[in-house]
Amino acid sequence: MDTEILSVSDLTVGFPTEDGLVTAVRGVTYTLKEREVLAIVGESGSGKSVSAMALMGLLPKTARITGSIQYRGEEVLEMSPKRYREIRGQNIAMIFQDPMTSMNPVYTVGDQLAEAYRSHHRVERKVALGKAVEMLDRVGIPQAKDRARSYPHEFSGGMRQRAMIAMAIINSPDIIIADEPTTALDVTVQAQILETLIEVKDSVDAAVILITHDLGVVAGMAHRVLVMYAGRGVERAEVSDIYTRPRMPYTAGLLGSIPALDSAGGRLHPIGGAPPSLIRLPPGCPFSPRCPLVTERCQTEEPELLATDLPHHEVACHNWQQVAAAADPTLLFRTEAVEA
């Protein structure tokens, strides 16, 4: 929990489409320290995946990226393609959402892991395969040696994702980006995968950027949380603060919408309305149509991510004090008597 290895400032990503420019990410700022776990939370379309892909340089050529991404002092967005390739897979590794399609069906798992190793180390194929087996073992795949010779379609979903994790750590990266790693998996398997991720992260001393829409996943793993909405960061705090002392109405709404296991019956309390279109965003705060604390200022002036009363806790809301004052902020949404 020491040096800062990643610093993202005002990252903006736009995609030109037939209907206009879609700004998927509108000025995101965060930092990442060594061995830290940062969770980026948001709904579909909040821009969380796109910002991660921008980090890796995996966006299509048509994407317009501005802002700054500094990895250990180097400006990533100005890197030569060659340098980018050196970093990708070696210093920064990524795990994707759907393990079924993330691996090439025509090569064995061992080969694909070995390839990841050989693209950054000049070794014989046999040596790389040995490393691959070692990694598969580390992520808890039984009979790793035999499994390395199998094809991806012969693995179960959970095992495939483990193999992907193995592929990510084979070069001992500084940063592992996990983009919704458990969304495509069964609930029972989800917990196992997350556990594996934590163990593995500690064994290679890596930091993790965990992208998810599931607040349950965040609680067990993260140190800090960035909540994103409509392409922007709207709250940034340490994990315990997010759950106990949120300052953003949206965060409160998210927390309130989680069905509690101990409540017998009763209604669900989703946040009414839908996320806005990113092509023609109305002025002001994008959350205002759905916010119970909306005022006229909210509809004209978009709030910046600014400090609150708590340390290391920033929020983008004009009325955060009201949220802070409420005893149980999640009730803000219930008083709205939301009809389905």
Next chain:
Amino acid sequence: MSLANSAMEPGLSNDPEREFTIEARTQVQMVRSSFFRHRGAMIGLGALVFVVVIAYTSIGFWGIPGWWGLDFSSTGTLVNEGKPTLDLIPWLDGDGLSIGAHPFGQDNIGRDYFALTMRGTQVSLMVAFVIGILSTFIGTVAGAISGYYGGKSEAVIMRFTDLLLTIPLLIVAAVVGNGFGDSGPFFLAVVISLLIWTSLARLVRGEFLSLREKEFVEAARAMGASSTRIIFRHMLPNAIGTIIVSATLTIAAAILIEAALSYLGYGVRAPDTSLGLLISTYQTAFSTRPWLFWYPGIFIVVIALSVNFIGDGLRDAFDPRQTRVRA
């Protein structure tokens, strides 16, 4: 988590009253607007319509007279050695834009070549469209039945398609055309239709196989919908894209098949004519009377090309993943 999620419904109004009216487009509207944006398809459509109109109105058909004075079978005296009188480049000859008496020239016995080409076009178009429509119908029915019901009917139909695929189209069509050619081009078209529906049947079967597992079909069945209703109201509309595209491409292929058959002598026969027959009749005249060779060929190419472009435009229109932004 695909990047496409970043774009919400298009057409969202920018209403300062904060009333979000979402104008969702129906599938028909989306397909139509995408199709009209495809330049190649639009040009193709225009060219095809032009050719069809000219071919049928110029010399008339089924007894209805056209606006072009001459017909395709009466001989006459050779004017200017039968050379074309069409003059499209005013400044070259200095005579100005003119069509003349015989814009496409005449053949060696004085028949007006424009009329001949138009007649040829009529026949070729008719054959191609009949093949396209009939084979699409057969293929869709066969594919739907085998895809939906599976089991015995599927096995029988699929084995039958295997059988038909073994038989080379050109060979069988040639045999039929050779023996029964005097029954007219319509008969030929029907016979060819009976042979080339197999690839569409395979495609439709594939679509139906995957649609059959979808939840909305299960739901419909659970609500007690009859099989016919499910097929026609639920599954067929989803497969319509594949079917339409395949139909267009079949028409394009059919033009070339008919031309090839007539060229070999097993297709349309004298006294009627088709574009392929015209080329075959006059191919040796290329060095002396090149116009007899150029015009029918150009018409075949234009028709086939137009239909192919229309098919491509339709394919793009039905594909929801298309993005056309340049880097």
Next chain:
Amino acid sequence: MAAYVIRRLLASLLILLAATFLMYTLVSLSGDPLSEFTQVSDPDQKALLIQGRIDALNLDQPFIVQYFTWLGGAVGCIVPGMACDLGVNLNNQPVTALLADAFPTTLQLVLAATVLSIILGVSIGIISAIRQYSAFDYTITFVAFLFFSLPIFWVAVLLKEFGAIRINNWLSEPSVTIPVAFVMGAFSALFFSAIIGGTRKRRVLVGAVAAAGGVAVFMLLVASGWFTNPGMGPGLVTIGALAGAVGATLLFTNLENRRVLFISLATAVVGVVIAYSATPLLEDPSWLTLFGLGFLATGIGVGIAAIFGDIDRAAAIRASIVTSVLLGLLVFMDKTISSFAAYSEAVNGRPIATIGSKTPNFEGTFWETTLDTMTHLALPTIAIMLISFAGYSRYSRASMLEVMNADYVRTARAKGLTERTVVLRHAFRNAMIPIATLAALDFGAVIGGAIITETVFGWKGMGVLFTSALNKFDTNQIMGVFIVTAVAVLIFNLIADISYAILDPRIRLT
């Protein structure tokens, strides 16, 4: 796998049976084998001819008996050990003999064209996919559509006129006229600006330079009399081989990999040395000599790669094989072209042929005979290729695009692999699967489709056998052509399915 193959073969046999029955019925119904004799005036002679034919072909028997008689003989062709008898045609010639003659001719015609179409079409399709929506992509798409819509017989006549007659005229007295220079310049400009790509300004610049350069080189060639007495010579061949070595290295690793680069260059040099020190052997060689020399050169190259390859052994071996093959092709071309002068004289100054598969009664060295075959193949191959390549390029483009958007390609990039590796090792390997299946199916169908090309170019292959039989309602001959074509289709369908299983580990044949 073996069980699957056997089951498929049995099923195919049944299908073949049904198909032959259908076809036989159709052919018998379509016409009367005796109709040829209606023109004969003398009634006695007519009766004699008619009776003779009835006896020879069992025409007085019921139709079913005729079919089974034919089938009895035909079964012998499938079952090993039994005699293969497909009957006799109307001139009393055994059909099997006719087929044995005609089939290789047809094969020769379509094989080169199809293989070249696949190589060219797939390469262009892949490049189109990688450069989606570029000017190159749009141009190729339009060209592909255009060629796809061309009737082959129409194209053939045009080729005969412009590709043969006019070029032969020009070759007898090569000179640089304005239209010729224009065509040369245009081709050169289009070719190089397509390859280099980039912004519009850059492409226009490249095009202009290429046009000027192309015309200049062309004028030089004409002035030096290269077109009357062409050849490449050891110099050009060596340069070509070295360039090929560089290309091979690029293909399998990258240029910074000095080890593989030097191994490939060494292979090229070794090959050149062997080729030119064996000049006396290559004056009039046999195919055996050629293959022997080829294997020698390749073997040495592979040996060098294996010994010095170290970590990159696999890539080195592949690169050296590709280099040797390229070198072999270059030497082959050099020798063949060099015999042009002698050949042209022998054919009275009309080297590019329009009719037939070879010049009748031609005697010459191995190279001159090869050149003869090639000049006769030139036009039909171009005609077939124009249309066939369009289909392959569209199909590969579509397949490649679908694969390039796949998740595993994104993973490959995320691992830090070079774009070249991502495209070749990951994208192409997967895109190739449906293309291989398509190619196998196409091969099967291509034999039946050669009828038109053979008719237009006067090749005496199966197509001509078919049309002449059809005109006389010669049942046995028609059936002979049919069964060969049908068997080809069935075999290649089986190959297509097997290759799918081999290439895609997710498919296991049951």
